Amino acid sequence: MTVARWLSLGVPLLAVLAVGARERDRAARGAALLAFVAAGVGIAALHEVARTAGWYAFAPVDGAYRGMPVDLWIGWAALWGPLPVLLRRLLPLPVALGLLLWVDVVAMPALHPLVHLGPYWLVGEVAGLLLVALPAQLLGRSGADRRRLRTRTLxxxxxxxxxxxWFLPSLAFELGDGSWARLTGLNRTELLVLAQLALLTATPALAAVAEFVTRGGGTPYPWDPPRRLVTTGPYAYLANPMQLSAVVLLLLTAAVTRSATLVLAAVSAVAFGAAVATPHERHDLRARYGDSWRSYRRQVRDWWPRWRPYAPGPPAVLWLDDDCGPCAAIWRMLARRHPVGLRIRPAREHDRVLWRAEYVGGDGHAQRGVAAVARALEHVHLGWAVVGWAVRLPGVAWLAQLVTDAMIAPPHPARPRGAPCPTPSSVSLTAPSPPSANTASPASPHGPSPPPPG
Structure with a gap:
């Protein structure tokens, strides 16, 4: 049994080290590391399901985590994560998954008596390949080749x-104090309130991730960073929005589960960020962005947000139909609050017909409808910015736009001053005919205006 454990750990790790030594691309090595983490977390979750379903179990041994030998866990994660990523040019994804299935089908029975297989263990193997190995490979391969930005970010x-x-709290409960039982023992109302608090806490982090993708062309992973300096969205208020959200979420989980170990983990995360991650990040960003980065860091702090946003460079523009009641009310509300780095212009002055409000950032980033107004809120102050980030959350923006179109201000072309603003009852549910050639506006560099819903 001891020899089997050493081989299960040593063979995959030696293979990863041998192949990784020939990989010169820093992004590919970072992607392989991320695939290892993904496979490790996925295998831990698969083990919990397998124990309940009776797919397989491990003999009681020293050096185990929740009944799973740690050496076998690490070797398994290396086999399912980084090794096929580093060999991606030789092993297409279907071939890699097929080989992983073959290795497991041969190795799992050979590991008896360390591993006890149930009658349906092959079901567990297929589930593991599809739910753990496949996502780990998609994550690692897309990161290594810098492809499918939105997919790898998701x-x-x-x-x-x-x-x-899940993983960090479970580890804290296993090694320290606290329990999931305190969370599962909450009633429905308490769970709903807790979920809302957690979502509110996570909103700046989610908005920051979206900002990395749409404005920076990169991801939150340090070895797959944005290609452009991002100082918009949450980064206009705080230099570390993701880290702050993560720490507060850990503290919230610690409070609910009464885990002092999780509090220690949160404090350790702050200390690591301040002592290790932040100096490295500053050196890297200073080298890549120079004076732009220095100017930003002089104005924006790491852990304490600004009240008004940092807004260098050309101002953003919000185009609103100033002769339509809802749009005019939004215009007045924003103007009274003196937004920073934002100009509001009448939609009729745009170089093409606008069917909805449009926001165009100083870098050319454009959004329309409710999302455009939510973007404009980021230019007011931190309170309104949080509202804007929440409105732009996936699903929320779609629902808000649907309600706006149906009940408040249906999509309509910006009209000359004095023309009546359409109401839901005055707008046909079918799309109007496109404008004639002699009235069409020139094409916009930001793409065509969205048609009304059909």
């Missing part, structure tokens, strides 16, 4: 969420 968010809200 996978990263899923991984970091699982780490923060």
């Amino acid at each position: 996978l990263q968010v899923g991984l970091f969420t699982a780490l923060l809200l």
Whole structure:
């Protein structure tokens, strides 16, 4: 049994080290590390399901985490995560998954009596490959080749969420104090309030991730960073919005589960960020962005947000139909609050017909409708910015736009001053005919204006 454990750990790790030594691309090595973490967390979750389903179990041994030998866990994660990523040019994804299935089908029975297989263990193998190995490979391969930005960002968010809200608390409860029983013992109302607090806490982090993708062309992972300096969205108020949200979420979980170990983990995360991560990040960003970064860091702090946003460079523009009641009310509300780095212009002065409000940032980033107004709120102050970030959350923006179109201000072309503003009852549910050639506006560099809903 001892020899089997050493081989299960040593062979995959030696293979990863041998192949990794020939990989010169820093991004590929970072992606392989991320695939290792994803596979490790996924295998831990798979083990919990397997124990309940009876797919397989491990013999009681020293050096185990919740009944799973740690050496076998690490070797398994290396095999399912970084090794196929580093060999991606030789092993296409279907071939890699097929080989992983073959290795497990041969190795799992050979590991008896360390591993006890149930009658349906092959079901667990297929579930593991599809739910753990496949996502780890998609994450690692897309990061190594810098492809599918939105897909790899979504996978990263899923991984970091699982780490923060499930794996780290479970590890803290296993090694220290606290228990999930205190969370599961809450009634429905308490769970709903807690979920809302957690979502509110996570909103700046989610908005920051979106900002990295849409404005920076990168992801939150340090070895897959944005290609452009991001100083908009939450970064206009705080230099570390993701880290702050993560620490507060850990503290919230610690309070609910009564875990002093999680409090220690949160404090350790802050200390690591201040002593290790922040100096490295500053050196890297200073080298890449020079004076722009220095100017930003002189104005924006790491852990304590500004009240008014940092807004260098060309101002953003919000185009509103000033002769339509709802848009005019939004204009007056924003103007009274003196937004920073934002100009509001009548939609009729745009170079094309606008069917909805439009926001165009100083870098050319554009959004329309409710999302455009939410963007404009980021230019007021921190309180309104949080509202704007919440409105732009996935699903929330779609629902807000649907309600606005149906009940408040249906999409309509910006009209000359004095023309009546359409109401839901005055707008046909079918799309109007496109404008004639002699009235069409020139094409916009930001793409065509969205048609009204059909």
